[in-house]
Amino acid sequence: DSGVTQTPKHLITATGQRVTLRCSPRSGDLSVYWYQQSLDQGLQFLIQYYNGEERAKGNILERFSAQQFPDLHSELNLSSLELGDSALYFCASSVTSDQETQYFGPGTRLLVL
Amino acid sequence: QQQVKQSPQSLIVQKGGISIINCAYENTAFDYFPWYQQFPGKGPALLIAIRPDVSEKKEGRFTISFNKSAKQFSLHIMDSQPGDSATYFCAARGGGGATNKLIFGTGTLLAVQP
Numbered sequence: 451d452s453g454v455t456q457t458p459k460h461l462i463t464a465t466g467q468r469v470t471l472r473c474s475p476r477s478g479d480l481s482v483y484w485y486q487q488s489l490d491q492g493l494q495f496l497i498q499y500y501n502g503e504e505r506a507k508g509n510i511l512e513r514f515s516a517q518q519f520p521d522l523h524s525e526l527n528l529s530s531l532e533l534g535d536s537a538l539y540f541c542a543s544s545v546t547s548d549q550e551t552q553y554f555g556p557g558t559r560l561l562v563l
Numbered sequence: 564q565q566q567v568k569q570s571p572q573s574l575i576v577q578k579g580g581i582s583i584i585n586c587a588y589e590n591t592a593f594d595y596f597p598w599y600q601q602f603p604g605k606g607p608a609l610l611i612a613i614r615p616d617v618s619e620k621k622e623g624r625f626t627i628s629f630n631k632s633a634k635q636f637s638l639h640i641m642d643s644q645p646g647d648s649a650t651y652f653c654a655a656r657g658g659g660g661a662t663n664k665l666i667f668g669t670g671t672l673l674a675v676q677p
Contacts, residue, residue: 452606493607493652493667506663540606549656549665550595554606 453477454555456541462561468529471558475522475543481505482524483544483552484516488537499524500547531562565590567655569668576675582640584671586653589634595656597665598627598638602649610651611638643675 453476463469475482484496486509495508499518510516513531518524528535538559542552568587576582586596597612613620613627613636620627626639640647653668 452608454606492669495664495666498664506658506660508662508664542606548595549663550597550612551609552665554599554608556604557606 452553452555454541454543454553456539456555456558458558459556460559460561462563463531464563465531465533467531467562468527469531469560471526471528471539471541471560473524473526473541473543473555475524475541476553479543479545479553480522481544481547481549481552482518482522483542483549484510484524484526485540485542485554486537487540487557491537493540496526498547498549505547506549528560533562536560536562565657565666567653567666567668569653569671571671572669573672574674576640576643576673578643578645578675578677580643580675582643582647582673582675583637584651584653584673585635585637586655586668587633587635588655590655590657591634592659593655593657593666596627596629596636597654597656598625599652599654599667600649601652601670607652640673643673645675645677648673648675 455474480501496510498506542554598610599607601607624641629636654665
């Protein structure tokens with residue numbers, strides 16, 4: 451158990467809908483990272499927050515947004531969902547902002563029908 | 564230039580054997596190279612990492628060999644065990660500043676046969 455929690459574990463929704471994925475980092479970790487894992491694209495970095503502020507941005511679509519709250523938990527919002535958004539979404543956390551030693555959560559499996 | 568190429572895609576090794584997974588990169592600005600292990604239904608877990616100023620790092624049965632001039636690095640798993648059966652990802656950190664990120668290889672599915 452990495453100490454990173456993600457909810458929900460599974461999510462089934464329809465195209466065009468909006469969902470929110472939640473992540474609680476390990477105690478003491480200030481950075482939260484979001485990743486998308488799909489069969490065709492592999493593990494792709496989406497976005498990083500450090501102590502409430504956006505730190506780095508990867509291949510995140512404009513339909514997706516994220517934030518980190520004062521208690522350091524983070525939410526990833528996915529809107530106008532498409533079939534291709536079906537994937538595993540992982541949250542990771544680390545103590546510092548340098549992307550090293552990241553601890554991954556168990557993931558949220560999103561299925562868009 | 565931002566890619567990390569990983570091979571093989573899958574690997575079958577006998578118990579007690581050596582598993583070797585290779586990765587190659589182009590961007591010489593990459594400055595941190597971790598390996599992650601992922602079991603089915605779980606998130607990736609950091610296994611071992613190396614920086615480009617070191618040619619080898621060993622932790623237990625896991626060793627990273629790093630060849631800066633060839634822009635290649637590899638993971639060696641000595642005395643491979645059935646419990647090592649998992650997907651292994653190499654990664655490299657690059658981009659810098661607001662684009663700094665880990666770029667992952669495509670993964671290697673390792674099966675260690677008893």
